[in-house]
Amino acid sequence: MTASTRPTTSSEPSGPAPAPPSRRTPASPARTARRSRLARLDMRVTPYVFVSPFFLLFFLVGLFPILYTAWVSLHDWDLIRGQGDFVGLANFEFVLGSDNFYKALRNTFSIFLLSSVPQVIAAILIAYVLDANLRAKTFWRMGVLVPFIVAPVAVSLIFTKIFADQSGLVNNVLMGVGLPAIEWHSDALAAHFAIATMVNFRWTGYNALIFLAAMQAIPREIYEAAIIDGTGRMRRFLHVTVPMLRPTIIFVVITSTIGGLQIFDEPRMFDTGGQGGASRQWMTMTMYLYELGWGPQISFGRASAVAWLLFLIIIAIGILNFLITKRIAHSGGPAKGTR
Amino acid sequence: MQSTAAIEQFAGKGAARAARRRLKGGGGVDARPRWWNYGLLAVILAISFFPLYYALLLASSDAGTIARNPIPSLIPQGNLFSNIGEVIGSDINFWAAMVNSILVATLTSISVVFFATLAGFAFSKLSFRGRRALLLFVIATMAVPVQLGVIPLFIIMARLGWVGDLKAVIIPGLVTAFGVFWMTQYLDDALPFELIEAARMDGCNLFRSYWHVALPASRGAGAMLFLFTFVGSWTNFFWPFIILRGDNLTLPVALQQLQASYFKDYSLIMSGVVVSVIPLLLLFILAGRQLVGGIMQGAVKG
């Protein structure tokens, strides 16, 4: 967030703009005055015009819908009939009193942890391997990024075949070497693992590049000092590199929280039914939202309650993250990561 | 190697030689990588590519073979093109979905670059009241899970009669907070005030300054933003899945429909996967260098 803290040293005077002395066409004094007025207006108004498209669109398709979600959540509201009676917090009561909500919460966090923790570790290790004076650097970097361009739906279709219980690749290999097959769908943890694998497949290389950038920003003198001290490769990695990466790790975790808690594509595609299994063992919050709103219940009211609850959870975690980051930034190392 | 020179001065030649050896040897800062670096990277790349290769194997086989054996073959078989042809000609209008995906991704990417550079120009180089607060607001919105507004968004689109219409997917993506933030940061560093001043001296109004100075100056960052937005749009599923209908889909939704088909032919599903990956893969081969550079320059995450 460096941009927000770095004041722009504007050389433009905020007072009356000097009349532009036209070098090409000598202008009459009256014309110059008019142009000067226009120029002043331009300076004053145009910046707002320039930034307005973002704000307009954000209010229309971002902020307003989120606030309106709260309104919908207080009503009996179905897909076809639209707005019904005001029901107060009944939709929230329904959702909070439903097992499925807690299952969805559990699954979402479980999948998130299974994807973010191994992913950060793997990404740092890959970055470490990439952080050498390699031949064909760009080739290797592009190589690890390839999975990122594959749509989650496509990734999920491939992995669903790999993780099929009886006809899948992994289980056939396991059984081929005499190991028991894993119940990828009926066992909740196994299902979460399978889904997390899809997420990891797509994002590890991407995060590795972020860590690589952060590693390269670590002043070489620090390494040199450690090397001269005779610190071994392993210790250098654990005691120099990793601590220096802390801000980046936090950044990666924060950004993946916002997306990770809204995960939908991969678990939705994990089977054909798309409801998250018979015991809802891999139904995530967003899938629950979808099922309530567009499934047989067609209840926008209840779906909105879920949306709003998830929204609050994400915001709460965001604030928590922010506070932790702040503390660490104060006590942390000198490297500001990649920001 | 100034540090070793210092060591030589203070600790003698032997120590300096040892230090130099350590610096050059295993895992030194600028050491030449060893064979295991390449070996490991090859393994990592193999893992990255394996699922795609597996998709290709299945796509080039046929339903019966796949059902009987999870690894139908080790090298691609001959059915790839006939399978792709069949997918493209199926009821799920894959060809139309491809055209739609290209349209949506191109339009949103161009628009994001245009509007984000415009706002980035204002935020980084112009002074106006509330600039700082507005910029902070932009940054804060990056943390807002806008996806959760789908229900009202759906209601709005239904009112407008845009359900099933590509407009419903394109318009919400026309400019992003990330894009604005990214361009602001970039222009802040990369665009000297002197250039804008010069343009103004020439009588350019702000829009012309933007058009003739800021936009060309941000080509590198703009290319990265374009690619990044393109990938995001191409792979987007949740909202299109809700709002798009019938014969007017984007590729990820078409893939989902393929999976939901009555008669599930895995060779066809995987052909669909292959078809959906190829355009982006080509783009990536051409311009992936910029994407890599962009990701490493800014801590970006979609």
Added chain:
Amino acid sequence: MKFTRRTALAASAATAATAAIAGCSSSSGGGDGGSGGGDIELTVATFNEFGYEDLFAKYEAENPGVTITHKKAATADDARANLMTGLAAGSGLADVEGVEVGWWAELLQYADVFEDLTDPELEGRWLDWKVEAATVDGKLVGYGTDIGPEAIAYRADLFEKAGLPTDRTEVAELLTGDWETYFEAGRQFTEATGIPWFDGAGGTFNGMVQQLTHPYETADGTPVPLAENADVKAIYDLLVEYKDISGGMTQWEEDWTASFQSDGFATMLCPPWMMGPLSGNADGVEGWDIADVFPGGGGNWGGSYLAVPSQGKNVEEAKKLAAWLTAPAQQAAAFAAVGAFPSQLEALESEEVTSSVNPFFNDAPVGEIFSERATAIEVQPFMGPNFFVINTVVADAITRWDGDGVDPAESWEQALTAYDELGLA
């Protein structure tokens, strides 16, 4: 009969369980009758294959001034979503909309948004239960297109291994009776071969529950508390009793699809539209046949209607077209084109239908068999607004022990809790 659609629909909207019930077949819509005055444009929304394409051209030729636009969704799921949103928006629907029978569960509570299609002249055109399923308070909201009368598809080669009869007439005799008869034959089969008798308890449950007149709700739509639903519990218990002869697979999932190639099971419940997916999945496997029998009498799975939303501009012309498309002659033509099995009495007896055979199923006279199965059907189960949510609860409970290894009694307890949480009472 050509039934090789590769991309017909599968899972209906929300769930695989829903899909199992909603099943589906083809439906598509048609043209508009040209009336004397000026040009009329009609749109018809369909999904999967209805085989109406040629009929549209015919209708346009017979009714000058009428142009028909065909909007075809690839899956029923998609078509349902489209219909629901169009109703929600109050505009944007086609003049004639294809409706899968399962959707009535949700749609009948909004019957006022559809035109009343009651027409004395058309009385007696369809099978009684087909009409009843689309009638609410005396108002007919859809003209029947096709139906899904169920028979039993079986692997004659595996039957032979087990020492069971293989000829379809003898198999029909063997399996005639109630569900226990069917399961007992299965136990004998599984003991002899070690191969499961049917694909999965979920699909079988679906066939059984559709024989109940009021599976989950009373005639006025009041949900029957699951804990008091003796009929459904009896079916559940019966399936549990025979859980050892189930293949444990959920229909439409990867393993189910793959199991057709690996002798995964010997029999399955088969409506006409299932012949396509079955022969596709079992491509190259020899020995499939179809017997003219269904445990517990007749049963229907899937089938569609044409409805006319009131929001259309040409409702009268649209009604005319819908009536024409669902006339026996047209449905027989649709059957010939894509295998949509007609719901019209006259069409069921037509030459096109009765003479059809299917080479994949050992040249079984499928037209004759399914016509026979259609007349055996006595009820179309009542599907109220809560049908799908409750059915999903029960189907999930079955999948839990059939596929996921949970104890059946415990799974039922979980279903009761899930039912309570729906908050329907």
